[in-house]
Amino acid sequence: MISANITSLLATYIDALHILHHHGVLDGYGHLSVRHPDNPPTFFMMRQVAPALVSGLDDIGEYRVSDAEPVHPDTPAAPIERFIHSELLKRYSDVNVVLHGHPNELIACSIAPEARLKPVIHMAPFLGSNVPIFDIAALYQPSDTQDFLVRNQRLGAALAAEFGGSSDSPYPPHNLVLMASHGFAAVARDIKLATYMGVYAVANARVQSQALQLQQVAGMGHAPRAAGDDIVYLDERQIRDSWETEIRTVEKPWGFWVREVRVDPLYVNELGRE
Template sequence: MSRYLAPALVASVDDLVIYRVENGQPVATDAPRGFSERFIHSEVYKAYQGVQAVVHSHSLEVVPFSISTTPLQACFHMAGFLGTAVPIWDAASVYKDHPDDNQDMLVKNVKLASALARSLGDGAQGMPKHPVALMRGHGFVATSNSLEMVIFNSVYTAQNARVQRQALSLGTDVQVFTEREAHDTGTTTGQGAVKPWPLWVAEVSKSSLYQNLM
């Protein structure tokens, strides 16, 4: 993972830190400072053997659904993987048993990250039941069995949130997907990350913000 640095600024191997999945600690004893929330990644990998990529996002499109009684639901055909309701993990569910802990909403230890990972639910073939879980007042975590698909899930989670919020702002009932529609659209589009992926790579490659010295 990136060292303690805005991830978009990662440019060389010196900007990366290798961690142990079993405890989220760096392999190298002289590793530079890393992200405090790295435990999100290690605990998801521990809980679901089929997961090969994890994204943690603070998307402002998604956060409102983590603090609202309106659930984030698939209503956009590229986001059928969200299903009929995305689970919301609340750090307070852990704080209540550890009232003396710092309650800064950050997932900075194994006990918080383990509880977050469990909120994804058990699915088939070592994968979580839900590929995405919201984090109250914080953001979301997305998972998949490949780097391409976890980016796909992350991008379209935010886009679905934007579409749903815009529809809600019209002041009418929003027609979200049925369970069958969410399943079938998720299955179809889940085979299609090969289409947008080259575009996303090209956008990054052509942006002066990003450098790749690896």
């Protein structure tokens, strides 16, 4: 029997998965994890289930931060890339939530480093001025399965290190890292903030891509422009001030997003309160 506190946490967790699917951050793949608040050496994470179809406790497993293995040996179908989550939670003690997905908009940014992902909208200051790109291909050993999946602790630890800071930093300097030809990983202190970052990272990438396209159209018949030339990005002060504002307003879109998925018959949340 789980406590009312954990039930409420997992109800929020399920809503977040549905919201992230609804907004195109997650598709049939991708995952979200949350550190167990009463037992920090473990974390909750969906089993091998499509995010939109997670509906209750049977779809969620508990895993050890130390090695990403299930707390209960009979847990079925643990996600292959659970090492993304375990290694980030292990490295950064103040990180409580990890998000990983494969939206097309962010994959495009991961393979076009000359047009680096940068904040162009005030809702995405969490991106910072320099989003790292993790290239797993550079880390492959001859025996590795080279399918871009983070399949073990070694690769998970390398991805976690890309978020920056020292090995004893409680929270990393980067909230989000692109994964070349794969997608992205992001960290947060709580589920609602992680959901916000996922939604607006994709929105920012979409707006940035549209601006780059408009720039190229405007430049036709003129001298070639360098990638990113003339695009207006948030500067360091705007990034800092916008983040201080946005981080306090997450509840506003969250309430709308929850209602949006609660009325959609695709999404079932057995733990959610009406």
